[in-house]
Amino acid sequence: MHFHHADLFEGLADAIGDRTAVVCGDDRATYAELDAAANRLAHHLAGHVAPGEHVGIHLYNGLEYVTALLAILKIRAVPVNVNYRYVAAELRYLYDDSDIVALFYAAEFDDRVAAARTDRLRHLIAVGDSAIADAVPYGEAITGSADRDFGPRDGQDVYIIYTGGTTGLPKGVLWTHEDLFMAFGGGNPYGPPHTTPEGVIEQARTAGPLTMMAAAPLMHGAAQMGTFIAFWMGATMVYVPRFEADAVLRAIGREKVVSITITGDAMAVPLADALETGDHDVSSLFVLSSTGAILTGAVRDRLQALLPNVMIMDSFGSTESGYTASAVAGSSPEAGLKYQPNPNATMAVLDGALRPVAPGEMGVVAKTGRIAHGYYKDPAKTAETFVTDADGVKWLLTGDIARVEEDGTIRVYGRGSQCINTGGEKVFPEEVEAVLKGHPGVFDAVVTGLPDDRWGHRVAAVVEPRTKDLTDADLDAHCRERLSGYKVPRQYAFVDELVRSPSGKADYRWAREQFA
The missing domain is CATH 3.40.50.980 (Rossmann fold)
Incomplete structure (x- = not known):
């Protein structure tokens, strides 16, 4: 057995097979039932996909998503999470960039899948009644053998998580299974890391009943990792098909x-x-x-x-980093995000020469140890983000600007790439957004910088109000009580609905387009 997600899940199915593993609405499956379904699906998939090839999952939350994910991993193929909100042009980019050769998809996405399909995408499995002629119905694909006669796996097998971020095109983050397991809790986020895969199984076997929930879509890496963490704890994971409070x-x-x-x-x-x-x-x-x-x-x-x-x-x-730190009491974007590094995470704030900054100085948050190892098909971005210092230590530069406090905590100000330089002063959008959302008349807000002839850039805010009578003057007065003058937005755009990514991240490109 390796620190490989398929190996570990099969160990759990043998040890705690009668426990409920996943629930979504009226659908539920035990660890043994989920393992058997994934085996059947894996046998079908193995007839069309070779180890190391990439398989997309373009589904809403449900048992089918988890089963497909496990099936892909069982045959040592590489899963690719597909954002179900993407339109055809965005899907075309993702399908092409990720080199997927097979795809699980919901039939309601027929038109988009057909329009975005690449020549490389040779095999389709449809959940629901699809009109695409060569698609195999999911129910047919899952009728084969439940035997677990797959070859050996390795903890160095690749796992890809596509992330949209706040700017630019989606990027495929490359992990090994072992590093991914260790970085995202490893089922033991606060204690010593596991030294053997068998220890994970034993921890789950002896754990008491526990029911957990991931509210985010499984197409988001956090929900996938949350699911596996629940498994390593022997817990039941609950989903809703789509987020609705x-x-x-x-x-x-x-x-x-x-x-x-x-x-x-x-x-x-x-x-x-x-x-x-x-x-x-x-x-x-x-x-x-x-x-x-x-x-x-x-x-x-x-x-x-x-x-x-x-x-x-x-x-x-x-x-790219996995779980790194937890907020301390009183931390917030309004007061300053302050985090206590996870004792199992090798985390630092580095200067331009990749040296740790002294307390009171600013730098970039970085992590070493169990981290991703690059971006798929993007050597330039990989070289920019994953760097090696003079001592040969490999670091992930997160892009977050922070200061080290005297007590060892770090105060994070925001993503450096989104920092607004207005008249030489630096404004981090997260701080201003937090203050705006503290106004009772604001439902949501995103802050960005707009070109300005005098100041270089000016602070601007897109606001989704709770009430129709909210005005620029109301927000200006609210902000001036809580922010330095140069941080206060100079311009507002009020919208009926603020656009965010499905993972909840701000879409700064969209925000700037509202002012255009």
């Missing part, structure tokens, strides 16, 4: 969910709204963890008031 809260009550993972304000705000207006039983909930996007202090405080008995955690990390 009332559906999430109903699932928490129905399945007695103890821990839920969300992605920042984009999910926290609708959940808070639903808690205020609905009658939901969330008495089982003990932990709410946010990762992958900003959770502002005002939103967190609102959730905490609605969930007084729930521990709210805010984690710092990325698709």
